[in-house]
Amino acid sequence: MKRVERHVTMKQVARQAGVGIATVSRVLNNSARVEPATLKRVQRVIRRLGYRPNVQGRRLVKQAAEMVCFVLSNRHFVNPFHGGILWGAERALSNAGRDVVFTSLEYSPHTPPRQLALPRILSQRGIVDGVILSGTLHQNLLRLMEEWRIPCVLFGNNIMGGSERGRMRPCDAVYYDDSVARQLTALLIGLGHRAIWFAGDARMPWFRRRLQLYRAAMRERGLSPLEFTEPSGDQERDYGLGYGERAMEHVLASGRPVTAVFAGNDGIAYGIWKVLQRRGIRVPDDISLVGFDDVQEARLIEPPLTTARVPTEEIGRQCAGLLLSKLEARGAPLPSRMVPTELVQRASCAPPGEVTGGRWQVTGRK
Amino acid sequence: MKRVERHVTMKQVARQAGVGIATVSRVLNNSARVEPATLKRVQRVIRRLGYRPNVQGRRLVKQAAEMVCFVLSNRHFVNPFHGGILWGAERALSNAGRDVVFTSLEYSPHTPPRQLALPRILSQRGIVDGVILSGTLHQNLLRLMEEWRIPCVLFGNNIMGGSERGRMRPCDAVYYDDSVARQLTALLIGLGHRAIWFAGDARMPWFRRRLQLYRAAMRERGLSPLEFTEPSGDQERDYGLGYGERAMEHVLASGRPVTAVFAGNDGIAYGIWKVLQRRGIRVPDDISLVGFDDVQEARLIEPPLTTARVPTEEIGRQCAGLLLSKLEARGAPLPSRMVPTELVQRASCAPPGEVTGGRWQVTGRK
C-alpha cells in the first residue's frame, strides 16, 4: 500500500487538466466565467484526484480566516445556558460560512489588561476574524480586546463592573431583557401575595438586576422587599441548588412570613422546592414559587415551575448576526441588541392562603 | 484618530529593529541562538509596535493548522454529556497548544459516504489537523473520514452499526466501560430483588449494551429479565424524562411484579421517580431505582440516585491525548482506550419488601 504523503495541490490539478492554476481557482470559487467544456474537465480532475483545497493559501491572500472564536470565560464547564448560546451561534455562523473556534478562558478581574495571558487564539493574528465573548466578563478583558482592535461582540448580561450598563460598552453587545423579573413579581402580587421573598447572590450582576426589578415592583405596590442575598462561598460557587436550599432553610428559620418566593434562577428554585418537599410544604398550595431562565430544572419541579424563558439559542444567533455585521462594517460601532424574554406560566403559583389562611406557619416535618 | 488599516507585519518589525526577518522569526520561536543584545532590541520593537504574528504564514510553511475539530453529530443541542466531553478535550488540547474548532453536524445514516455534505471544516484541507467525532456516529461518516485520510478519534460508545464493537474500527476510539451495568444489576440482586425491570429504548446502542449486561446478570442468577424497551417516537427523540414516565406507567399498568428498576439513564430514572412520587410510591422503601451517567438528574432525585458515573471530561481528555499521539505517529493505528466507569452508591436502593412484603402492589393515588 503506497502512502500518499504530499497532498494533492492546485498545481497538479492544473497540469492534469491542461489549464493554468488561475483557471482551477476560478472553477473552485466560480469567481468568473469559465468555458463550460473547461469547467467540466477541471471538475472531473478535481473529483478524480480527490483534491481538497488548502485554506491557508486563500486565507493568506484574503487576509481573513473565515473563522470566529467563541470564548467561554470563567466557567468550570459548558453549562446548559452557555451551551445554548454556543449552539445558536455555531448554527448561525456555519450557515454564513464561518467556522467556530471554541475556547475556555480563566482569568482574574484584577490582572491589568496588558498582562492577561490569553490563548494563542486571541493573542495571534489570523486565527479568527472576530470574537464572541460569553461567560462572566470583566473590564480588563474588554479593554484589551479594544486595544488590540479585535472585532468582538459581548453577551451583555454577565458583564461585571462598568456600573450596570450605564457606561458605554467598548464593544457591541447582545442582552436579554430582564424586565420580565418585574412581571414575575407583579404576577405574584396580583395573585394576592404580600410576603414575597427574593433569593439570589446579589454580587452576581444578573441576580442583582433581577433583585432591583423585584424591589421596584414591590415598592410600587407599597410592599417591603424580603431578601435572602447572602454571598455564596467562593469555593463552592454554588448559585443554584445548594444556594436555594440554604435560602429556604434561612427563610423558614427566620420565622418571618412567606407565601411566595422569587428564586433568582431555576436552580435556586429547585433547591427551594426540595426543602419544601422535605418539610411537607406544598407548591403552590402553601407557597408559590417562580424562577428564572427556564432551564431543565423548571420542568423537573413538580408542579412545573413558572419562570422566565431566556432564549439562549436566540442570544447566540443574535451574537453571530451582530458579529457578522460588524465584520462587514469594518469596526464601525453598531447598536446593541436586546432579545425578548418570555414569562412562562406553569403551575407553581396560586393565590395565597387557600389552605393555611394567609400567613403560612412552619409546621415541622410531615 | 488615525485608523490602522494594515496590520503590523514581520517586515516592519525587522526594519525598525535593523535586522532581517529571519531574525525576527527566530526571536518569535526562539528557534536558534540570537545574540542577547539583538534579542532585546527585537523584543522591544515587537512590544512597541504591538506586533501580533499572523499564523497563516507559519501554517502555510508548516503544513499544519495546529487546530483540531470537535464534531458533535446528530444532536439537537450541546447536552451536558457531550458538553463534558468537549470541555475535557478543549482543556487538554489547549494545554498542548492546539485550538479547538467546534462544529455540529447533522447527517443521515443512509447517505452514501461520498455524497455526505460535510462542513468546510472537514471538506477543506488545512483548517484542522485532526478530528474528534462525538455524538452518534454512523458507518458512512467513518468511511469518508478514512477515505480522506483525516486523522480522527472517535467517541466509541455511540457508534451505530458495525455490529457492536466486534468489527474493527476504522479509526482509534475512546470508550467508557459499560460493564458497570452488570454491577448495578448485581447490586439489586444482592439486595434481594427478583422483580427487576430494565427501561430504555433498545434501538440506541448505549441502551442496548446496558440491556445486554442487565440480561446477562439476571440470567446468571436464574432470573428472567423484565424489559420495557419500546422505541421512542421519532419526532420526540425523548430518551429521558418522558420515556421514563411512559415506562413506569406501563410497568405499573401491566400488573406484573416490580421491586426495582434499572433505568437506562438518569433522565429515565427521573421520569420513573416522578411517576412514583405522584402515586405515593416511595424510593427506596417500595421500589429501588438505579440509573446511568451520573448527570444532574441523579442529584435532583430525592433520595439521590445510585448510578454509574461516566467520566465525560476524562473521555474528552483521552480523546485529545489519543489524537495528539496519532498526529505524531502520522496516522499509524493506535490502541483504543477505555476509561473506567464508577458505580456511585447513593440512597435509592434498599432491600425489597421491608414495607409491603416482597411483592409490591399498585395501591392507587396516595
Added chain:
DNA sequence: CTGAAAGCGCTTACAG
C-alpha cells in the same frame, strides 16, 4: 475566456 506572474506573511536551509 485564460495564463503567467506577483504577492499574501511567514519558516528554514544555505551561505556567510
Added chain:
DNA sequence: CTGAAAGCGCTTACAG
C-alpha cells in the same frame, strides 16, 4: 550569530 532568498498554496489584477 545573521541575512537574502526560496517556497508553502492559494487569489487576482494584468495582459492577451
